[in-house]
Amino acid sequence: MGVAPRSCPVPRWLLLFPLFLGLSAGAVIDWPAQEGKETWDYVTVRKNAHMFWWLYYATNPCKNFSQLPLVMWLQGGPGGSSTGFGNFEEIGPLDRDLKPRRTTWLQAASLLFVDNPVGTGFSYVNTTDAYAKDLATVASDMLVLLKTFFNCHKEFQTVPFYIFSESYGGKMAAGIGLELYKAVQEGIIKCNFSGVALGDSWISPVDSVLSWGPYLYSMSLLDDTGLAEVSTVAEKVLDAINSGFYKEATQLWEEAEVIIEKNADGVNFYNILTKSTPNLAMESSLEFMPNYLARLSQRHVRHLHQDALSQLMNGPIRKKLKIIPEDISWGAQSSSVFISMEEDFMKPVISIVDELLEAGVNVTVYNGQLDLIVDTMGQEAWLRKLKWLEMPKFNQLKWKALHSSPKSLETSAFVKSYKNLSFFWILGAGHMVPADQGDMALKMMRLVTQQE
Template identity: 60%
Template structure:
């Protein structure tokens, strides 16, 4: 063996692709002309077999944002968008199941425009089909604790899915303007004019942008620097809904991620139909769910708590979009929780916030945590809407706390 050969061999070894954890993926036909895509990663822990760790299903927001894309490569999966190992991947603590839902999201697709989901009931029903098929084919997960984690609008879907599983198993001037807009939204919701409420939501966001010189809804410390151009004229009926889609779904489908999902990942998966482009139907997903967008899910959370299902709420300190959601019932996630009818709510509210740190060596507070019985609340500092992307260490620690692992 010559020295040249050894050097080449070593260089080849050093630059080889990182070893990926065990994984599986597939499609489930949930209805006629509607198919849902899922992608499973088995837990990758050096000291524990995956059978000793829980299974987490991750749901992205939007509706129409892809968990198999954004959640996977931008937040909690084993590799980042550069296909480099992620130090804070959740696979250290659990197996993770990503699902592109509702149908039409990411690699999921419909072959008929009438097959898009238009309400939470259909979204939930479709997911039940996916989960039944998943656990039927992956019997090794049938006796493993199952958790649903979600982000943004995904939280609404997660609550409804969990309940179904249980059954079957600004400055003064600007603040005044925003408050006035929020009251109009609430009035529309009370009248059950939900499509109008979504339209008014879009107008409220316009007011916030005007009063804050283009604040980034996902992290209030930054401003929106990318130009989003709607394809409809400002006077058209669909224009406000397109603006909402561009802010909250297209925002996540960054060019680099789109190139990856429609390039190398598509080739790796091998089962994506030729006519399906990752994210190609996402706008239609959002538009079809427009009337459902502003319907609250507080009653669903109440039912989950009453059924003794563990519920965790987490929120980024710098997240504006969720605060706008709950401005309808006063600012903040805590105010939303105060609307619960849960009999133990007063005892939960009386609990003191406990400071959390990313490690025993750290002296900087990374989050605050409050817990009582089967309700937990995490307030993640220095994080915007995408908590795992902004504070990966704290997000991973939260997962270990929620799933009762040593941390």
């Protein structure tokens, strides 16, 4: 499945000494003292393709890590960094200011952040032809990494292993999950694979695009004229996909977003209650792209690499890790990751979700109420297309209200679950559910991993 991976890394305990920012003369930062163990390394998944991962062992005061699940987090984009954004902005032990996160998932699971596809975050390629161009390559690369990881970390082979994801990461999680299930069945990888969780996931892009107009109209963010304009271009996207013209569908997708931004006064695709920040000047790495790809990259990858986060990752974090090659900067290849997947963007993977369900794999779908790019209406639309034999019974169920804590009187979510399929409607959250509703996201994770 690729070139010989690196030998097992020596675990690195959390560094507790001050780290110099390197951003201004004399700037010093104290790394918070924590009782925790972490380790990280690279795996060469193909020739000239090197993937970076970072593991945190669970820090629950009442349980050993072996009594808790292992959660792998996959970011979206493609080109968004799990070790950066997912870790420091959403579920890791520290926030972007290196302050302890109250709602970190580390209290209920060990966390494995992986920068994928290759070229994302601290992952990198040596030659441009090594970027992944489709979901099959993304999945194949991840299986090389996971085989290496579980061979080196045998203490996790029997621990329940879940793949949680967000956005395009959900599309990748579905593909990876199916291939991992097959590999476990065939004895190629030894792990206790227990399920996938697809968060605000780009499973069926056309269902998202088709629902944008009605959703925004219902929220008073489009008038009749705007709805007609959005609906017209959405139908063009549908026609392109039905004809198998996926690159054309990608271009029309971007056209639909421009029409929405103009009609809805710059509505934020990640939370409709906020406004999009103006695009920064195009990065030099985007100059070689067609304009529509450059704009899509700015809109859907650039926001995951804000200046403060880039300074953190390329400053104190880089110094902490010590193994990042000198010529590699965090996020420098993300735009190339994005453009390399151009023909994969608009391809649906509903059939893969069907295969997971038929195989008995636990599948969780969760979505933020205020998300636009992958709005809940679109998620519900592709869910109705599933051919899983148990879907009629799932559809007949009534949802149940959830509260983020026993003392809370406010409804934080609704959930519907039947056999190995669950759907969570997360209220008050946009695209990045853990960042917007940390308590509810943590509760959901515990429910999915059967801790509540």
